[in-house]
Amino acid sequence: xxxxxxxxxxxxxxxxxxxGPLNERLTAGQITVVTGENGSGKSTMLKLAGQLLSPxxxxxxxxxxxHELVQAAFRSQLALVTPELKFYSRLTAxxxxxxxxxxxxxxxxxxxxxxxxxxxxxxxxxxRQTYTGEFSTGMRQRLKLAALLxxxxxxxxLDEPGANLDAxxxxxxxxxxRRGAADGKLVFWATNDSREEGAADACIHLSRH
Amino acid sequence: xxxxxxxxIKLVFGKELTAGLRFRAAWAAMFxxxxxxxxxxxxxxxxxxxxxxxxxxxxxxxxFFASMAGADRVFADEDTAGTLLALQVYGxxxxxxxxxxxxxxFLLLVLAVFITPLFLMFMDCTVTAPLVLAGTIFLGTxxxxxxxxxxxxxxxxxxxxxxxxxxxxxxxxLPVFLPAIFLTTGAFGGDVQLSYLGGMGIYDLILxxxxxxxxxYLWFEE
Amino acid sequence: MDIRGDTLLQLxxxxxTIAVLGAVFLVVPPAEGLGDYVRxxxxxxxxxxxxxxxxxxxxxxxxAYLRKGSQRVDxxxxxxxxxxxxxxxxxxxxxxxxxKMTWGAYxxxxxxxxxxxxxxxxxxxxxxxxxxxxxxxxxxxxxAVYALFSFLTVPFLVFIIPRLYFSLHPxxxxxxxxxxxxDxxxxxxxxxxxxxxxxIYxxxxxxxxxxxxxxxxxxxxxx
Numbered sequence: 001x002x003x004x005x006x007x008x009x010x011x012x013x014x015x016x017x018x019x020g021p022l023n024e025r026l027t028a029g030q031i032t033v034v035t036g037e038n039g040s041g042k043s044t045m046l047k048l049a050g051q052l053l054s055p056x057x058x059x060x061x062x063x064x065x066x067h068e069l070v071q072a073a074f075r076s077q078l079a080l081v082t083p084e085l086k087f088y089s090r091l092t093a094x095x096x097x098x099x100x101x102x103x104x105x106x107x108x109x110x111x112x113x114x115x116x117x118x119x120x121x122x123x124x125x126x127x128r129q130t131y132t133g134e135f136s137t138g139m140r141q142r143l144k145l146a147a148l149l150x151x152x153x154x155x156x157x158l159d160e161p162g163a164n165l166d167a168x169x170x171x172x173x174x175x176x177x178r179r180g181a182a183d184g185k186l187v188f189w190a191t192n193d194s195r196e197e198g199a200a201d202a203c204i205h206l207s208r209h
Numbered sequence: 210x211x212x213x214x215x216x217x218i219k220l221v222f223g224k225e226l227t228a229g230l231r232f233r234a235a236w237a238a239m240f241x242x243x244x245x246x247x248x249x250x251x252x253x254x255x256x257x258x259x260x261x262x263x264x265x266x267x268x269x270x271x272x273f274f275a276s277m278a279g280a281d282r283v284f285a286d287e288d289t290a291g292t293l294l295a296l297q298v299y300g301x302x303x304x305x306x307x308x309x310x311x312x313x314x315f316l317l318l319v320l321a322v323f324i325t326p327l328f329l330m331f332m333d334c335t336v337t338a339p340l341v342l343a344g345t346i347f348l349g350t351x352x353x354x355x356x357x358x359x360x361x362x363x364x365x366x367x368x369x370x371x372x373x374x375x376x377x378x379x380x381x382x383l384p385v386f387l388p389a390i391f392l393t394t395g396a397f398g399g400d401v402q403l404s405y406l407g408g409m410g411i412y413d414l415i416l417x418x419x420x421x422x423x424x425x426y427l428w429f430e431e
Numbered sequence: 432m433d434i435r436g437d438t439l440l441q442l443x444x445x446x447x448t449i450a451v452l453g454a455v456f457l458v459v460p461p462a463e464g465l466g467d468y469v470r471x472x473x474x475x476x477x478x479x480x481x482x483x484x485x486x487x488x489x490x491x492x493x494x495a496y497l498r499k500g501s502q503r504v505d506x507x508x509x510x511x512x513x514x515x516x517x518x519x520x521x522x523x524x525x526x527x528x529x530x531k532m533t534w535g536a537y538x539x540x541x542x543x544x545x546x547x548x549x550x551x552x553x554x555x556x557x558x559x560x561x562x563x564x565x566x567x568x569x570x571x572x573x574x575a576v577y578a579l580f581s582f583l584t585v586p587f588l589v590f591i592i593p594r595l596y597f598s599l600h601p602x603x604x605x606x607x608x609x610x611x612x613x614d615x616x617x618x619x620x621x622x623x624x625x626x627x628x629x630x631i632y633x634x635x636x637x638x639x640x641x642x643x644x645x646x647x648x649x650x651x652x653x654x
Binding site: 356359360363364366367368369373376377379380381383384387388408412415416419420423426427430 | 555568569572592
Binding site: 091102 | 212213216217220221223224227228231232290291292294295296297298299300301302304425429430
């Protein structure tokens with residue numbers, strides 16, 4: 001079971017303190033929500049959890065049971081839906097997923113792909129020939145979710161995943177997150193939506209310095 | 210669920226090629242740059258009757274700077290487009306590096322195959338040892354691709370861009386560049402010292418291995 | 432090093448420098464064929480040596496940075512490159528003057544001139560890169576990788592360059608084997624000058640790093 005522990009984490013940005021010291025523990029099988037106003041460092045905390053950024057002070061350690069997960073071992077367990085994540089705009093949805101998931105050793109068969117698209121509310125025949133660069137923001141958001149679901153990753157980082165989605169889309173994210181947590185995924189979710197917050201098992205509130 | 214390194218390299222290479230073919234601006238810029246430089250040099254020299262050594266130096270200067278115009282984009286493009294994060298999260302370090310290196314090598318080789326015959330024609334240059342020339346171009350472009358891919362990764366996110374790549378490349382690539390000029394001089398009618406080919410091959414290997422070892426430190430910021 | 436050690440070192444360097452200067456101008460005899468120009472060699476050879484040493488040390492600390500990620504070794508690696516650039520400039524200029532006086536041309540791509548020039552390019556590239564990367568952590572990491580990557584040229588500088596250029600420009604006056612034929616007084620002065628330059632390098636380097644990193648940080652790092 002994967003856990004991510006924050007010990008004494010302080011984060012500054014160009015000398016300006018953002019948050020800390022922070023001591024938290026994220027556990028698999030749970031949705032942990034992080035809330036806070038704009039600029040309070042929610043996204044930064046997600047990046048720290050994903051080891052995509054190293055903390056100014058303190059340590060962020062991911063463990064699977066007893067042994068520490070570092071570098072490639074951790075990264076291969078990671079998937080995210082964040083505004084910074086972008087697809088290759090000159091590849092189709094299928095090509096993007098085939099490439100990214102292929103790098104994880106996952107082959108995406110035709111039926112699995114159709115089923116996946118349906119699951120995230122995209123219609124295959126609408127997008128078969130379309131480059132993702134021509135997608136709407138909401139469609140891209142759904143495709144990110146598709147990549148995350150298909151990756152089978154154990155650590156999910158969601159940065160306001162409902163932001164560009166309609167009501168049905170937000171419902172979908174919520175449902176999938178619950179389902180993921182039930183499957184034993186570690187779901188770490190940055191949001192300011194009180195409904196999403198209400199669905200969480202644990203909540204971290206970041207207050208502004 | 211572990212992807213073999215070979216499979217990974219193939220995926221990255223395939224992705225680069227597909228994206229490159231659909232967005233031809235980068236290719237076009239590189240080829241046109243090479244062609245323009247060649248035309249300038251040829252016009253200035255009025256073709257014909259040049260010393261083999263000078264011809265060899267000119268050919269490599271054209272090839273080197275034309276590849277600078279193409280090879281520096283391999284990571285910067287992903288950075289600008291914002292796709293670097295996805296690649297970083299999903300892509301294993303070595304597959305990304307070697308896949309991109311292979312693609313750059315391929316790109317430069319195509320460029321060299323395009324520009325060298327034109328050069329020979331415009332400059333009225335006779336090749337006495339075609340195989341040596343081919344081998345030199347092969348090893349030379351490999352070296353540029355190997356060093357260029359790592360240095361392109363280094364300069365991602367730098368506050369200045371255009372000149373930086375060439376500045377960083379030149380000292381590292383000199384060990385490929387100088388023997389390449391010597392060998393090409395040989396191929397254009399001078400003495401051929403084949404041991405330089407071996408030297409270039411060894412140095413290419415060193416660059417490739419060095420890039421591979423060092424790339425992990427860039428891929429995992431932690 | 433504590434403050435007292437530092438003062439002692441400064442004193443020693445001061446005395447050594449004066450002694451070397453005295454020896455160079457008063458003791459060393461004019462060399463055959465070179466005359467008084469030979470005195471420049473006692474400046475040129477040590478600064479060239481430090482140029483190379485600083486490059487090796489910079490790469491060494493770069494490797495240490497990638498292993499440990501300590502701010503101090505990054506500062507040492509960068510500091511070494513900065514001092515290296517100054518020394519390599521001095522070596523290039525003094526070499527060019529020496530070359531003009533002995534061979535009649537400022538520059539003729541002798542193997543050693545080529546080597547020093549490549550070093551100059553590397554130092555320049557390294558420091559340009561350093562100034563171009565925002566964010567201390569990434570800057571340290573990226574430049575450490577470049578320091579090590581450019582270090583791969585060393586076998587080339589040592590083994591290939593002499594082969595490429597030796598036949599064109601035999602170096603008639605000062606070369607590796609030539610120094611063995613040196614008269615013992617000159618050799619002793621040269622060794623003293625080398626030691627002096629090396630000490631100056633380390634003194635400048637550690638002083639620079641000490642000024643750059645606040646004391647609290649250093650205690651933390653050494654703890």
